[in-house]
Amino acid sequence: MSGRMLVATRKGLLTLARENGSWRVAATDFPGVPVTAALHDARDGALYAALKHGHFGSKLHRSDDQGRSWQEVAVPAFPADAASAPSLFQVWTLEAGAASQPGRLWAGAIPAGLFRSDDRGESWQLVQSLWDVPERAKWFGGGYDAAGIHTISPDPRDPNRVFVAISCGGVWETRDGGETWSLHGAGLIAAYLPPELAGSLGQQDPHRVARCAAAPDVMWMQHHNGMFRSTDAGLTWATIKPPGDDFGFAVAAHPKDPQTAWFAPAIKDELRIPRDGAFAVTRTGDGGKSFDVLRTGLPQRDAYDLVYRHGLAVDGTGTRLAMGSTTGALWVSDDSGEGWSLVNAHLPPIYAVQFA
């Protein structure tokens, strides 16, 4: 199981290490600066941190020595002549390309630009083909003024296939390396639109999508209006219904078992707090037909923890999970979520957790 994790917070990047059976903060980088995304690139071991300086804009840093030192590299930027001439608000997600594409990185931004680097972040190009889809005129912000890309999922079987999810702009896939894009998502429903538009593909708000690494056609989605599962790589989606709340932001997919996923629910959109102050994780092990509500080790009274899109992670074994909340609590489970151990209840608001 993974013994290191990156925790991107409102006040810096924390690296936690497991020593003698317990987790501790081994390094604090960029203290005080919001870290909106972090990436451990398993291909070459590099670490990346996307910063959002309050006064000075977004920046990207890379470490080639396991976090001992960091260097600033290029940050994705919209070309001056891009339609509607936006400026970068933040990098929302970073992903590594395929093993056959050394140096390839993907970045998803707010506004909803998809950016590609082929030189480990030394330079970035806007994927113009997605920016120019006509449907973009109807995208809108989810939690931010502008729409954003929070999920980028290269298909492990084919580097030319890349799936992205946009709040609020639906789910898209390219099968030709980014030359053209198709809008998918049949089955998704948006209750925040007038009823006659509820199925409008290009205005869906997928909060987060997670793919099963061993069965890449299986994807799980936490949507603004429920939880969904796809078995055809995101073309179509079926509602899955847990007991209790089906609102939330985060989802984690078991890397080997396409029947298993975890969610971190809250009362639906008007409230976004745990029901009755009792925080829980829901897990399905049968493709969403049934769910376990997992509470052991999680606060069961007076809890206001909410887990953001990138705040729930599972390691390569599918056994160890980590979860960080907006109220700065971080938990780890070593038994697939049956029980959780509190690592720290006093961290800054947590944006993202990743095993590294």
Next chain:
Amino acid sequence: MAEVHFTSWLRELVPDGPVMARGATVGDALAAVFADKPHVRGYVLDERGSLRKHVCVFADGARLPCDATLGHPISAEAKLYVMQALSGG
């Protein structure tokens, strides 16, 4: 008269929706609603009478641009939806 629907977030304020309202524009129709339900106005408009940033209105299936919503002309049978813009969280 226009049929004005409100998001479920405002259901407590407008439990008897949709509301029928007369008006040549979205702003006129909303003003007619607020005349009868003055407590709703401050949830939809700010103190200057502008549409709140994170409120959006759909007229006959089309989302109206925030800065051109209130003056948008509507037909007598228009169907309006006053919704929360997800930009507001």
